[in-house]
Amino acid sequence: MKQNKLRRTMLYIPGNNPNMIQNGGVYGADGIMLDLEDAVAISRKKDARILVRNMLQTMDFYGAEITVRINGLQTEFALLDMEAIVPCKPDALRIPKVETMGDIQTADQIISKIEKKHKIPQGTVKIHAMVETALGVENAFQIAQASPRVVVLTIGGQDLTADMGVKKTLNGQEIAYARQRIVMAAKAAKVAALDTIFADVDDEAGLIKETEMIKELGFDGKAVINPRQINLVHTVFTPKAAEIEKATRIVKAFKKAQKDGIGVFAIDGKMIDAPVVARAQRVLDLAGEKK
């Protein structure tokens, strides 16, 4: 299931840049987001839409999750974007500036109509809901569970701080509440939570610090704007050897306990029950181990 796949990094690629699109799959990001919105000038919207459509039809992105960020639903471009992109069957559309569950329902209905027209199984194209206004943050849970198409809830830090009328700072205190709200809403709705970009590509230590912080909050990954940021984020999300070793022991012991009909058992003197096993399994998933 898409919900369970790794989403440590989602690489933004400007939708009107063929060089970056055709190389997008080689950097090893878990996901690629072809951007038709903010990265494309108003006068180039049509050019980018057609380019991204053609690239989706022909390029190999080496297994990365492919999403396309369309223009906002309130713009004249959104419907044209969806009509061009949905038939190419990307894994998901990223819908920007989602504020209410009605926004998701509208997008869902349009996608459904296009899927039907092109004889694509209903529900093929998922939604990554991007929350980047105060109203969107307050409605986060309703947004996350507004449609079964929603598989990711994500936060847009730049637009959110603009909407709040505050400055985006390095420590991100101004969006701390929003981040926690997004994570909790995503967990409650059983969808993935993705964090916003880290804008200073030269500040590697800052990126690592922020990634460690958002991982602790419960985010599944982070949007990145430069291939140089991918490995740094992956390293933070990749479990250390000792964690993997312990998780392997827990999962193995759990399988044996299941066989023996035992529900709760102990390892190194600590009680192991279902939530602990689930966490251990997640560690192995992140480490790339097979279940």
Next chain:
Amino acid sequence: MSNTLTFAAEEVDGELSMKLKKTTQSGSLESSDILITVTPAKPGAGRKIDLESVVLNAYGKSIKKDIVEILDKLDIKDVYINANDRGAISSTIKARTEAALLKSIKDLNI
């Protein structure tokens, strides 16, 4: 994903006049891109394609074939096209040609 070129609904629905209205461009001179300039031509003038490319000897024919494929799909018979290629792949050549033509046909940039 299909390898066939499909047109977005905006471009196939309704009555779309295939008449070119003005000179338009799509693309850029950046690496892996191609700058396509479309200029309307008088009826009966035919298609004229001027191509400049960093890979002209190896891929000149193939680039022109991609451009002609889009002209055929949009049923454009009379046009002057200037193409300045910087090593674009087929998907990009077709996209830039289509975008330049549609901008000229529809006189709309959305």
